[in-house]
Amino acid sequence: MDTLVSVKNVTKTFPVGKTLLGKPDKFVHAVNNVSFDIYKGETFSVVGESGCGKSTTGRLINHLLMPDSGEIWFDGQRIDQMTQAQVRPLRKEMQMIFQDPAGSLNPRMRVEDLVEEPLLIHTKMTKAERMKEVHKLLEIVGLSAKHAQRFPHEFSGGQKQRIGIARALTVKPKLIIADEPISALDVSIQAQVLNLLHDLQKSFDLTYMFISHDLSVVEMISDRIAVMYLGFIVEMAPKEMIYNNPSHPYTQALLSAVPIPDPGRKKERIILEGDIPSTVNLPEGCPFATRCKYCKPECLKTKPEAKEIEPGHVVACHLY
Amino acid sequence: MKQENLLEVKQLRTEFFSSKTSSVTAVNEISFSIGKGEILGLVGESGCGKSVTSLSIMGLLTATSGKVTKGEVLFEGKDLLKISEKEMREIRGGEMSMIFQEPMSSLNPAMRIDKQMIEGIRLHTDLSKEEARKRAAEILAQVGIPDPERVLKNYPHQLSGGMSQRVMIAMAMSCQPKLLIADEPTTALDVTIQAQILDLMKKIQEEKGMSILMITHDLGVVAEMCTRAIVMYAGEIVEEAPIDELFNAPQHPYTKGLIASVPKLGSGVKVLPSIPGSVPDLSSLPSGCRFAPRCKYATEKCRAGKPELFEVGENHYSRCWLASEDRKGEK
Numbered sequence: 270m271d272t273l274v275s276v277k278n279v280t281k282t283f284p285v286g287k288t289l290l291g292k293p294d295k296f297v298h299a300v301n302n303v304s305f306d307i308y309k310g311e312t313f314s315v316v317g318e319s320g321c322g323k324s325t326t327g328r329l330i331n332h333l334l335m336p337d338s339g340e341i342w343f344d345g346q347r348i349d350q351m352t353q354a355q356v357r358p359l360r361k362e363m364q365m366i367f368q369d370p371a372g373s374l375n376p377r378m379r380v381e382d383l384v385e386e387p388l389l390i391h392t393k394m395t396k397a398e399r400m401k402e403v404h405k406l407l408e409i410v411g412l413s414a415k416h417a418q419r420f421p422h423e424f425s426g427g428q429k430q431r432i433g434i435a436r437a438l439t440v441k442p443k444l445i446i447a448d449e450p451i452s453a454l455d456v457s458i459q460a461q462v463l464n465l466l467h468d469l470q471k472s473f474d475l476t477y478m479f480i481s482h483d484l485s486v487v488e489m490i491s492d493r494i495a496v497m498y499l500g501f502i503v504e505m506a507p508k509e510m511i512y513n514n515p516s517h518p519y520t521q522a523l524l525s526a527v528p529i530p531d532p533g534r535k536k537e538r539i540i541l542e543g544d545i546p547s548t549v550n551l552p553e554g555c556p557f558a559t560r561c562k563y564c565k566p567e568c569l570k571t572k573p574e575a576k577e578i579e580p581g582h583v584v585a586c587h588l589y
Numbered sequence: 590m591k592q593e594n595l596l597e598v599k600q601l602r603t604e605f606f607s608s609k610t611s612s613v614t615a616v617n618e619i620s621f622s623i624g625k626g627e628i629l630g631l632v633g634e635s636g637c638g639k640s641v642t643s644l645s646i647m648g649l650l651t652a653t654s655g656k657v658t659k660g661e662v663l664f665e666g667k668d669l670l671k672i673s674e675k676e677m678r679e680i681r682g683g684e685m686s687m688i689f690q691e692p693m694s695s696l697n698p699a700m701r702i703d704k705q706m707i708e709g710i711r712l713h714t715d716l717s718k719e720e721a722r723k724r725a726a727e728i729l730a731q732v733g734i735p736d737p738e739r740v741l742k743n744y745p746h747q748l749s750g751g752m753s754q755r756v757m758i759a760m761a762m763s764c765q766p767k768l769l770i771a772d773e774p775t776t777a778l779d780v781t782i783q784a785q786i787l788d789l790m791k792k793i794q795e796e797k798g799m800s801i802l803m804i805t806h807d808l809g810v811v812a813e814m815c816t817r818a819i820v821m822y823a824g825e826i827v828e829e830a831p832i833d834e835l836f837n838a839p840q841h842p843y844t845k846g847l848i849a850s851v852p853k854l855g856s857g858v859k860v861l862p863s864i865p866g867s868v869p870d871l872s873s874l875p876s877g878c879r880f881a882p883r884c885k886y887a888t889e890k891c892r893a894g895k896p897e898l899f900e901v902g903e904n905h906y907s908r909c910w911l912a913s914e915d916r917k918g919e920k
Contacts, residue, residue, distance in 0.1 A: 318780065
C-alpha cells in the first residue's frame with residue numbers, strides 16, 4: 270500500500286504561564302512522540318477523549334501548527350519545516366472539515382461564493398467554469414442549485430456541514446481531515462452525513478483522517494484506528510483487531526463505556542476510577558497508570574514502548 | 590399504570606411569545622406520568638421540546654418568553670402550575686431537583702463549593718451551618734468524590750467536567766428529592782466519565798428509591814438506564830413504550846428511523862439507514878402528521894389529518910395512522 274501521510278516521532282507542546290521575565294514556565298504536552306502512517310484510499314481514525322491531542326495531531330498534518338520535533342511527510346515531501354508559502358500549493362491536496370459547520374462558514378457570503386472561493390485561489394478557471402463546478406458539487410453533496418444564492422444562516426446544521434464538505438471537495442484533494450464532522454449534528458442527520466462521506470470516498474478517491482470521540486461512528490467508517498490518551502498513541506491497529514481484540518486497558522475501558530442502544534445486550538462494564546491527569550504535568554511512567562487496574566510498580570516508573578503484538582497491531586503497555 | 594404515580598403531566602402546552610399575538614408552541618399538549626422509583630426516558634432531537642418540558646415542570650420558564658398556556662403538572666396530586674412562587678421554591682431543590690447538561694455554567698463561578706452547597710441545604714432544612722457542611726461532605730463522598738474536604742474548598746473552575754457534574758448531582762441529592770430531572774446530564778462528558786456518572790445515578794436511584802426523568806438524545810443512555818421511555822418529535826409525544834418493547838418493536842416510523850440511524854458498536858455495518866430531510870420549523874408546521882414530510886409510509890390521510898396517540902400494546906402508544914388500523918382505543 271502507498272503511504273500518503275507519514276508522521277514520525279512528532280511532539281508538540283504549548284506554553285502556558287509565564288515567569289517574571291516573561292518566559293513560559295509550564296507546557297501543555299499536547300502530542301508526545303507520535304508516529305503513524307496513513308495509506309492512500311483508507312480511512313484512518315484517531316479516537317480519544319477530550320484533551321487527548323487528537324485535534325492537535327490533525328492540525329499538525331494540515332500545517333496549521335508546527336511540531337516541536339519529529340517529521341511529517343505528505344505524498345513524498347517533508348512538510349513540517351516548510352514555510353507557509355511553500356505549503357500553499359499543497360493546501361489543495363489536503364482539506365479540512367470542522368466540527369462546527371456554522372463557525373467555519375463566513376456568514377456574510379452566499380453559498381456559491383463560499384464554495385467558489387477555493388477554486389478562485391487554487392485554479393485558473395473562468396467564472397463560468399467555476400460556477401458550473403460549484404453547482405455540480407452542491408448537487409453531489411445533496412443540495413440543489415436553488416440553494417446557491419442563500420446565506421449560511423438559512424441552512425440547518427446538517428446542510429451547513431454539506432456546504433463545508435462541498436467546499437473541501439472543490440480542489441479535488443487527496444486527503445480530507447475531518448475533525449469531529451458529525452458531533453454537532455442531530456442523530457438522524459448524523460447518519461445522512463456519514464453516508465455521504467462514505468459515498469464520496471469512492472467517487473472522489475479520497476483518503477480520510479477521521480478525528481472522533483465516538484467509537485460506534487469510528488467503527489463504521491474506519492479501516493485503521495489509533496487510540497490516543499494524554500497525547501500518546503496507546504494502541505493502533507486495523508479496525509477488526511481494535512474491536513475484537515482490544516489490548517490496551519484504556520481501549521478496553523473505552524469500548525466497554527459506550528452505551529449500546531439495545532436493552533437486551535447487557536454487558537460487563539469497566540468503570541474507570543478517577544479523572545484524566547493534566548497534560549501540564551505528565552506522569553513519569555505510563556500515562557494511563559493512574560487509572561489502570563493492572564498497574565504495576567514498573568508502570569509508574571518507565572513509559573512503555575510501542576510493541577507489535579500481532580501484524581499491524583501496536584500496543585504501548587507493559588503487559589505485553 | 591398500576592404503581593402509584595409521583596408526577597402526572599396532563600395536556601401540558603408551552604408557548605413562546607415573540608409579541609403579544611404571535612407565538613410558537615414548543616410543547617403541544619403532552620401527557621405522561623412517572624411512577625415512584627421509576628426512571629423514565631424522554632428522547633428526541635434538538636428542538637423537539639424535551640428541555641422545555643422539563644423547564645415547564647420545574648417552573649423555570651420565567652426567565653424566558655415562554656409560558657405554560659394549558660394543562661396540569663401534578664406532583665403528588667398537587668398542581669405545580671397553580672401554587673405560588675414561594676411554595677414552588679420549597680419544592681424545587683427540595684422534593685424535586687434538577688441537573689443540567691453544562692455543570693460548569695450551572696455552578697456559581699465566584700462561590701466556593703461549600704458555600705453553594707450549604708446555601709442549598711439550609712434553604713430546605715433547619716440544619717446549622719456546621720451540620721450542613723458536614724452533610725455536604727457526606728454527600729460528596731457518596732457520589733464518589735475521593736477528597737470531599739478539598740473539593741468543598743475549591744472554586745468550580747478548579748474542578749474537571751466529571752467532578753463538577755458529580756458536585757451538581759451531590760447538590761441535587763442533598764435534600765433527598767423524590768424526583769430528579771436530569772437534562773442531558775452526561776452529554777458534555779467523555780465516555781469513560783459518562784459511564785461513571787450513569788453508574789452513580791443508577792446506584793443512588795436504587796438506594797433512595799427516587800424517580801428520575803432522564804432527558805437525552807442518546808438512545809444508548811436510554812437503553813441502559815430507563816425502564817420506560819417517551820419519544821418526542823416537533824413538540825409532541827410520538828411514541829411511549831416500556832424500554833424493551835421500544836427497542837425491539839418500535840411502532841412509530843420516526844422511532845424506527847431513529848433507532849436504525851444510530852451506529853451500534855459491533856454491528857459491522859458500513860452504511861446506515863437515515864431519515865431524509867430535517868426537523869420541521871415549529872413556526873411553520875405541516876398541517877397533518879408532523880412527521881409526514883419525512884416519512885416513507887406517508888399517505889394522503891397522514892397529510893390531511895393529525896393522528897392521535899393510539900394504544901398499540903400494553904402501555905405502548907404510537908401517534909401514527911398505521912397504528913390505528915385494526916386496533917382500537919385511544920389514550
